Amino acid sequence: MPSSPDADRDPVPAPRAPLDVRAAAGYTVAVLALAAMGLVNQPFLRPDDPWSLGVSLPLMLVAAASTLWRRRAPAVTLAVGAPLVVAELLGGGQMSAYVLLFEALWCPVVHGRLRLAHLTTLAAAAVGGVLILAAGLLVRDLEALLGVAIVLSMVVLVPLLWGWEVRHHRDARATAESVASLERELAAERASLAVESERRRIAHDLHDVIAGHLSAVSLHTSLAADLPDAASRERSLRTARDSSRAALRDLRSMIGVLTAEEGAAPTATLSWGSLGERLRGGLPGAEVRIDPALDAAAPGAPAGPGSSGIEPAAQAALLRIGAEAVTNAVRHGAAPASLTVTLDGEDLLLALDNAIPPGAPPPRADGVGRGAITARAGAVGGEAHSAPDPSAPTRWSVRARLPATGRIPA
Structure with missing residues (x-):
C-alpha cells in the first residue's frame, strides 16, 4: 500500500x-x-x-x-x-x-x-x-x-x-x-535560463570587445586635444578613428548574429596586435610580449607549426581576458605597464601589470570586468584573478592560466 x-x-x-x-x-x-x-x-x-x-x-x-x-x-x-x-x-x-x-x-x-x-x-x-x-x-x-x-x-x-x-x-x-x-514547467524554466545566459553572453561580448574599442576612442580623442605636436595629434586621432570603425564592425557582427535564424558566433575585430597597440596608446612605454605561437593560432591566421594543440575556444577566451585586462589598465591604471602572453607547454599564460594611480578608489569586488575575467577562464577549465600585487600594493596584477586544449571542467 x-x-x-x-x-x-x-x-x-x-x-x-x-x-x-x-x-x-x-x-x-x-x-x-x-x-x-x-x-x-x-x-x-x-x-x-x-x-x-x-x-x-x-x-x-x-x-x-x-x-x-x-x-x-x-x-x-x-x-x-x-x-x-x-x-x-x-x-x-x-x-x-x-x-x-x-x-x-x-x-x-x-x-x-x-x-x-x-x-x-x-x-x-x-x-x-x-x-x-x-x-x-x-x-x-x-x-x-x-x-x-x-x-x-x-x-x-x-x-x-x-x-x-x-x-x-x-x-x-x-x-x-x-x-x-x-x-x-521545466521546459519553460530551461528556456528562461537559456535566454538569461544568452543575455549575459551578449553583455560580456559588448563589454569585452566594443567597450574596449570605445574606451580607446575616448582616450585618444582626449589625448589628441592636449598634444602640441601635429603628427602626434594625427596619430592619436587615426587610432581613435580605427578603434571606432572596429567597434562599429563588431557591433554589426553581433547584430547579425542576433537577427540570424541559425545560431552563429560573432566575428570580433580582436587580435593580440590590436590589444598591444591599445595598451601602448593608453599607457606610453608599455612593454608587450606576445608568443608567436598565439599570433599563429589567432582567428583568420594561416595554419602553422606554432598553432598546433591550441584550441580555438581557449584562444578566444584568452583574447577576451586580455581585452578586458587591457581596457581596465588603460581606463583605470597608469604607467609603467607590461603585457606578456605565452604558451607554456599545455598552458596559456597571461600576465598584465600596471601602476595604480595615487588616490584611486579601491576596485569593486563585484565589477562586471573582474567577474568576466574569472568566468571566461573557468568556462574553459582555467583560472584567472585580478587584484593588487601582494608584493607591490601600488601595482595592479592580472594573471590567467588556461589549458591550451580548452578543457571543460566536470
Whole structure:
C-alpha cells in the first residue's frame, strides 16, 4: 500500500452530480421492472421458501436509493446497499440484487479513498469465502456447491477487478498529466535560463570587445586635444578613428548574429596586435610580449607549426581576458605597464601589470570586468584573478592560466 500522505486522499472531487441522481433513478426503475417481470433466482439459503415480494422490493429500493452517494460518499453505498443485497441473495432471490451488488462493490473501489478500496476488497473476499464455506456445510451436493462457488466468485470478483482496473488507469492518467505539467514547467524554466545566459553572453561580448574599442576612442580623442605636436595629434586621432570603425564592425557582427535564424558566433575585430597597440596608446612605454605561437593560432591566421594543440575556444577566451585586462589598465591604471602572453607547454599564460594611480578608489569586488575575467577562464577549465600585487600594493596584477586544449571542467 502507498505510504505517502496523499495516498488516502479522495481520488476525485465528489459533489453529488446529476449523473448520480440519474443512476439512482435508473437502478430504481430496474428494480421495479425486474420485479414486475417476475425475474427471480433461487436464494442460496431459502431455495424452497424465498421471501415474498413485499419483503424483497423495499430492500432493493433502499439499496437503489443508496447509490445517490456513489461518488460523494461511496462508503454509504457500501454500508447500506451491500448488506441489503447480500440478504436478498440469501433469502429472496431478486435479480436486481446482482446488479446492485455490482454497484455496491464497484463504487468504493473506484470513487472511494484508497483505504476504503482496500477494505472493500478484503471484506468482500472474506464474506464471499464465508458464504462459500457456509454453502459447503449446508449443501451436500458437490455439483450444486460448485455452482454456488462459481456464482459467488463471479459476482464478487468481477466488480472488484473492474473497479481496480478503472482506478489504476485513472491514477496513471493523473500521474502522466502531472509529469507532463512538470515537464512543461521545466521546459519553460530551461528556456528562461537559456535566454538569461544568452543575455549575459551578449553583455560580456559588448563589454569585452566594443567597450574596449570605445574606451580607446575616448582616450585618444582626449589625448589628441592636449598634444602640441601635429603628427602626434594625427596619430592619436587615426587610432581613435580605427578603434571606432572596429567597434562599429563588431557591433554589426553581433547584430547579425542576433537577427540570424541559425545560431552563429560573432566575428570580433580582436587580435593580440590590436590589444598591444591599445595598451601602448593608453599607457606610453608599455612593454608587450606576445608568443608567436598565439599570433599563429589567432582567428583568420594561416595554419602553422606554432598553432598546433591550441584550441580555438581557449584562444578566444584568452583574447577576451586580455581585452578586458587591457581596457581596465588603460581606463583605470597608469604607467609603467607590461603585457606578456605565452604558451607554456599545455598552458596559456597571461600576465598584465600596471601602476595604480595615487588616490584611486579601491576596485569593486563585484565589477562586471573582474567577474568576466574569472568566468571566461573557468568556462574553459582555467583560472584567472585580478587584484593588487601582494608584493607591490601600488601595482595592479592580472594573471590567467588556461589549458591550451580548452578543457571543460566536470
